[in-house]
Amino acid sequence: MTLDYRPVPLAVDSDIHSTVAASRFDPQRRTIRPIGVYALRGLASTGDRLFALDSIRGYVLEIDPKTDNTTVVNPSFVQEFTDAVGLSVDGDEIWFAREHQVLWCRFTDFTPQHFVTLPYPVNGIAVWKSTVYVSCQKAGYILIFDRTSGRQITRFPAPGVGAENLTVKDEELWVSDDVEQTVYCMDRATGEVRFSVLTPFASPSGVAFHNGTDADESVLYVSYAQEEAYIRDDPNNPEFPYQLTFRDRTFIHPLHVRYLPEQQYTLSNGYLIEMSYVEEISPLEEVDITDLEWHIALPADTPRQTVRSVEAIGIPFTERIKDGQRVAVFKFDIASHQGFLFGWKALLELRGIKYQLKPTDVERIPALSLEYQRKYLVDDDDLAMDTPLITAAAQEAIGTETNLLRKILKIRNYVYDRLSYAIKPHIDTPEIVWERGTGSCGEYVGVLLALARLNGIACRTVGRYKCPPYADRQNIPLEPDFNHVWIEFFVPGYGWLPMESNVDDVIENGPYPTRFFMGLPWYHVEMGKDITFESIQTPNQSLDVSIGDLAINHVRFTILGELPTD
Numbered sequence: 001m002t003l004d005y006r007p008v009p010l011a012v013d014s015d016i017h018s019t020v021a022a023s024r025f026d027p028q029r030r031t032i033r034p035i036g037v038y039a040l041r042g043l044a045s046t047g048d049r050l051f052a053l054d055s056i057r058g059y060v061l062e063i064d065p066k067t068d069n070t071t072v073v074n075p076s077f078v079q080e081f082t083d084a085v086g087l088s089v090d091g092d093e094i095w096f097a098r099e100h101q102v103l104w105c106r107f108t109d110f111t112p113q114h115f116v117t118l119p120y121p122v123n124g125i126a127v128w129k130s131t132v133y134v135s136c137q138k139a140g141y142i143l144i145f146d147r148t149s150g151r152q153i154t155r156f157p158a159p160g161v162g163a164e165n166l167t168v169k170d171e172e173l174w175v176s177d178d179v180e181q182t183v184y185c186m187d188r189a190t191g192e193v194r195f196s197v198l199t200p201f202a203s204p205s206g207v208a209f210h211n212g213t214d215a216d217e218s219v220l221y222v223s224y225a226q227e228e229a230y231i232r233d234d235p236n237n238p239e240f241p242y243q244l245t246f247r248d249r250t251f252i253h254p255l256h257v258r259y260l261p262e263q264q265y266t267l268s269n270g271y272l273i274e275m276s277y278v279e280e281i282s283p284l285e286e287v288d289i290t291d292l293e294w295h296i297a298l299p300a301d302t303p304r305q306t307v308r309s310v311e312a313i314g315i316p317f318t319e320r321i322k323d324g325q326r327v328a329v330f331k332f333d334i335a336s337h338q339g340f341l342f343g344w345k346a347l348l349e350l351r352g353i354k355y356q357l358k359p360t361d362v363e364r365i366p367a368l369s370l371e372y373q374r375k376y377l378v379d380d381d382d383l384a385m386d387t388p389l390i391t392a393a394a395q396e397a398i399g400t401e402t403n404l405l406r407k408i409l410k411i412r413n414y415v416y417d418r419l420s421y422a423i424k425p426h427i428d429t430p431e432i433v434w435e436r437g438t439g440s441c442g443e444y445v446g447v448l449l450a451l452a453r454l455n456g457i458a459c460r461t462v463g464r465y466k467c468p469p470y471a472d473r474q475n476i477p478l479e480p481d482f483n484h485v486w487i488e489f490f491v492p493g494y495g496w497l498p499m500e501s502n503v504d505d506v507i508e509n510g511p512y513p514t515r516f517f518m519g520l521p522w523y524h525v526e527m528g529k530d531i532t533f534e535s536i537q538t539p540n541q542s543l544d545v546s547i548g549d550l551a552i553n554h555v556r557f558t559i560l561g562e563l564p565t566d
Contacts, residue, residue, distance in 0.1 A: 027065055027219055029562045031472055032252040034063050034070040040223040040250045042087025042096065042124070042165060043206030050210050051089055052223060052252070053096060058082035060094065060110075063252070065210065065219075077110035086125040086135075086165060087206065095132070097122035102134055102145075116150050118143070126166035126173065128188065133173060135164040142166070142175070142191070156191025159184040161511045165206045169218075176207040176222055180515045182354070183207060183222065183255060195259050198352035198521055200269035200471050202226060205250075220257060225250040251472075256564070264361075264494075267304060270351030270563035271522055273467055275299070278313055278343035279551040286336040287545060295535045297464070297528035298326040299346050304353035305526050307346060314342035323530045334550065343554075349563055350467070354519035355497050359405045366492045368458055376458035376490065383450040384431040390447075393434060394454035404457060408489050409517060411451045412499060416512055419444065421502060423482070444501040445485050458490035462498065464533045467523040467557040478557045486520075488529070498524075 034040070034052065042053035051073075052061045058078035062071045074081060081096065084103075088095040095104045099121055103112040120138035127133075131153070132145040141155040142164070158164060162179025173188035181204065184196045199222055206223035227246045234243040258267040277296060298319070299307050310328075317328040328344050368377075379385040397414040398407045422438035430447045433439040439447065445461055452459045463485035468478040488496040500516035520526075527533065536547055 027217070028254050028256070030065070030254075032063060032065050032221075033068050034061060034250075034252070035068055036070060037061065037250055038248045039205075039225040040252065041085040041205050041225060043208040043221060043223045043252065044087045044089040044167070045208040045210040045221070046089055047211050050208070050221070051087060051094075052206065053081065053084060053087040054250075055082070055084055056248070058084065060087075065221075065252075073107070074110045077105075080105075080110065080112050085123060085163075088125045088127045088167070090127040093127070095125045095127050097125055097134075102132070116145060123163040124165035124175075126168045128168040133166050133168070133188075135166055135175070137161075137163045142173075156186070159186065159193050159196070160515075161513050163205075165204075167208050169209050174207050174209075174220075176204040177513075178203045178205055180513045181521070182515050183220075183257075185257075185259075195261075195266050195356050196354055197255070197257050197259075197266040197268045198354050198515060198519055199224075199255060200271075200352060200522055201253065202469070206252075207255075220255045221252050222255045223250065223252045261356075263303070264357055265303065265353055265355045268352035268354070269471070269522060270304075270349055271471060272308075272560040272563055273348045273350055274345065274558040274560060275348055275465075275467070275525060276313065276343065276345045276554070276556045277465075278341050278554040278556075279547075280554060281334060281338060281340050281342075281551050283334065283336075283338075283545075283551075284549050287334055287550070288336060289334040289538065289543070289545075291539050292332055292334060293537050294330040294332075294342070295320075295322075295532075295537075296328045296330070296344065297531060297533045298328055298344065299348055299525055299527045300325060300529060302526050304351045304520060304522075306349040308349065310344055310346045312342075313345055314340060317342075317344065325527070325529055325531050327531070341554075348525065350522045350525065351563065352520065352522045353498075357405060357491065357494065357497070357518060359403045362404045362491055362494075365404065365494070368456070368490070368492050372458045372490060372492075376460060377453045377456065379450070379453075381446070381449070381461075382429050383446055383453070384429045385450050385454055387431045389431045389434055390450050391454060394451045397451050398455055404491060407455055408452060408457055408459075408499065409514070411448065411455065411457075412517065413510060413512055415444065415447055415451065417510070419447070441482075441501045442485050445487055448487050448499070448501060452487075452489060459487050460490075460496075460530055461485055462488050462526055462529050464528050465525050465555055467525065467559070469521065469523040471522070471559060471562070474559045474561060476558065478559070480555055480557070483555075484524075486516075486524070 037054045038056040040052045041055040044051045050063050058081040059072045060074040084096045084098045086097045092107050100118050102115040105112050120136050123137050124135040130147045132147050134143045140158050143155045144153045160177035160180035162177040165176045167174050173186040175184040181199050182196050185194045201224045203226040204222045205225040210219050228249045231242050256269045317330045320327045384390045397411045401407050420438045424440045427442045430450045433443045466484045486501040487499050497518045498520045
């Protein structure tokens, strides 16, 4: 089965700006920003009318997706809907939840009617004919009730660990999870997850299918609700006239889904991005270097990342292939008191990807080849794999588990349990990191590599940067605060799968989300797989300076527009 909610393709690069401007009126790419709302915690559609729930104001809203025009349909009953979550509309009935209660009312009378009370708070509701689906994060289940009697019929395990909103389309139950940053497509009769897809923004808070301008065109809308930090003027404090504070950020955006069952992954919203990596020669001390070769890895073509073009900045480069990866090689001399710029600019298509492998899919995989054993099960980067501390941790991490997917997930969770994230100016070896209990993304990678390789799982480092994850901040320069690395692990008979290095402990001591286990959001840029991202050398190998002694790097991203998912 292929689901393809396909937007209009972008034009050629020379027409990008006019194409992006036109796309603002495309229902498949237009962000809806309802007027006067604070936090959307539910989304529903009757097919031609789109409704949302503002839980802070208690507004049930009808929203025009083309213009953002917003109408409060319950002006005399806002108190009854304050702090409400979840939203489902069926005929003339509105279903929602407050705290532990599932409630309903009619458009002609907004007085809430009680349906059922749960032991824990309710998060989402979907109504389909004689059936009511209710999600409950604390219970860990989606509960199914008979609409007439209120009797519980059955229940499904919740697919994620966060608060989940629901909608039904034909035989499918669609679930958005705010912590997982994921939308799941489930069989509404059995609860089996058919596939899942990453959302382009964090904190999804509602999901609904809505007809676009064409009656046959169905748009999958997802709402988002979170707080964002910003700096505002403080005229009452002339000494420090600026103040850091927070504000509500809520909107609705189409989710594009491309499910490829044969390849066992899904692709979601993608963006055309211009990335520049530039080095500024600025030596800390006087140097004279001749015939210097400066190698910088280039972005790679992957199932979720397409390199449209690469061009030189400052001075030309030649391209080499090293271990299957593209590398830009610059050649020049450096004399005392010189200063100049060089690097590359790439035009990239980046999309979210989520692989759909299950533990049962890897029960009968072939053995890892001798070539991969020699290359990816060894200590080739000061991983401390022969130290008692790390070997003991590797054994404790998996216990008696033998399934490859379960093993790598147990290793990830074991590391997440025992380390906390902290930025360091340098990378320590895994045994030092383990004893200290904190680490940067690079140090997490070192520990994950060591424990996985000791357990027979081939893995490698991938990086090197993330575009700032603000998909709606287009055509302005964005600069990342840090570089970033993560890992890929190898499944024989299938290939390499990504796993985020940063700890995902949004819930203290778990359960941890699996959003970036076998998945990457659109803003990760893949380069430098199996190879050093950047290196320098001379013909006689006489260098006694580092890259940091010679140059300052400048990294810039510009999001040019949203892409179709094909």
